[in-house]
Amino acid sequence: MSSTAPHPTHLRVHQFAGLKTGPRLLVTGAVHGNEVAGTQGIERVLKEIDEGKLTLLRGTLTMIPIVNPLAYRLQRREGERNLNRNLRPAPIPQDFEDRIANQLCPWMAASDVLLDLHSFNNPGPAFAMMGPRDNDGELEPFRHEQAEAALAACVGTSRIVEGWLSTYALGLQRRAGRVSDGSRQASLVQDPHYGVGTTEYMRSQGGYCITLECGQHADPQGPEVAYKAILRTLTLLGMIAPGAVELADPQRPIELLQLYEVIDREHADDRFAQSWSSFDEIQQGQLIGTRHDGTEVRAPAGGRIIFPNNNAQAGQEWFYLARYSDRKLPQ
Structure with a gap:
């Protein structure tokens, strides 16, 4: 489909409010439009809730199966730009992704926990990405190290990666010295805020989160990875009864890497x-x-x-x- 086709005009958001208080979990898929494992995993959970196979015991569950409907419609990573960079409310929207950000950011700010579901280009097993250790620094101050690490460990991957924003900041420092061609893309990649995506924005609002890379884009197991991760997260948070899916063994070997x-x-x-x-x-x-x-x-x-x-x-x-x-x- 051509990028000149009419742009989508809304986000589809599903919310389930438990009758007992509890955590506010947000689950997102297709932040990049060609990464659909999360979308399929979310749709499966939605179906099981509607059919009564899953029951929310407490808290609030919000799920957005397709965060970037333009990129999803075009079957590519971006609509007009990368939504998962320079993510923040835009008082004067410059592109489609700015308009999505204006809807998405309030949903994140109203949540306690975010599970953001992605996939990647090259073949390989699923892995999780988590944020910084507790700190009072200027780049990404944080207070939920243990809770976020527990979330990363529970979703079932054998590999966890940390250090995204601090590493990305190094690249930004180098880009700042380059001569810009004056384009919006050039200005974005040199913006100090450019490394901020969904999880970084979530932490800036006081929550905690992980990115789960569910495998290569076309991996047939990707939707299953996403589905089980959602159920494991809900179980970890006490939002559904144990037993919907086997929890990850906390004693299993995990390779932990730092960018x-x-x-x-x-x-x-x-x-x-x-x-x-x-x-x-x-x-x-x-x-x-x-x-x-x-x-x-x-x-x-x-x-x-x-x-x-x-x-x-x-x-x-x-x-x-x-x-x-x-x-x-x-x-």
Whole structure:
């Protein structure tokens, strides 16, 4: 469908209000329009609630199956821009995603917990992303480290990643020194707020949250991962009775990684040295790619490469690097 087709004019939001007080959980899918595992998982939960197979015992459950209906209609990541960057209310909306943000941000501010369901380009297993440790810093002050870590541990993935916003800030500092072409896209990627997406905005409003990457976009198990994660979250929060789905074993091994570097693509002819997948292991000094002028890009330390993007535009994220974290998860 052409991007000139009429834009969607509403968000579909489902809310269930328990008759007993409890947590306010928001579950979101298709923040990126081609990431539909979360949408399918949410729709399955909605059906089971409507059929009486699931009963909300307490609290408020809000679910938005398709957060970006324009991108979803176009079957691509973005409508007019990336909704999961520079997310905040826009007094004077400049694009479709600004208008979505004006509806989405109040829903997040009215919630205590957010489960944001995504998927990714390259093959690989599902993983969770969580926020910072408790701190009073200026970048992302936080007070729910233990609750968020428990949420990340409960959804069933074997890998958890931390350190998104602090790493993204490093890239922003580098971009600030570049000459802008004056476009809105260039101004956005150099905006200090650009690293803020759904989870970062949620934490800024006093809540806690995780991003769950449910696997590769077309992975047939992705909707099942999303569905079970929703039920496990509801069980963890005491919003449904135990037994709807088996909870993740707290004793299972989990690989915990900390992002520490983001490398941008500087030119359309920058090339990877090999076909990388997220979480491929790398050694210190290993060749990752070559710039258009022949400059080699090598790993500064051992660890893993994350989100390698062959289709990255010049001036945007090419890949991330992660090291093994010393953080302890709740048992």
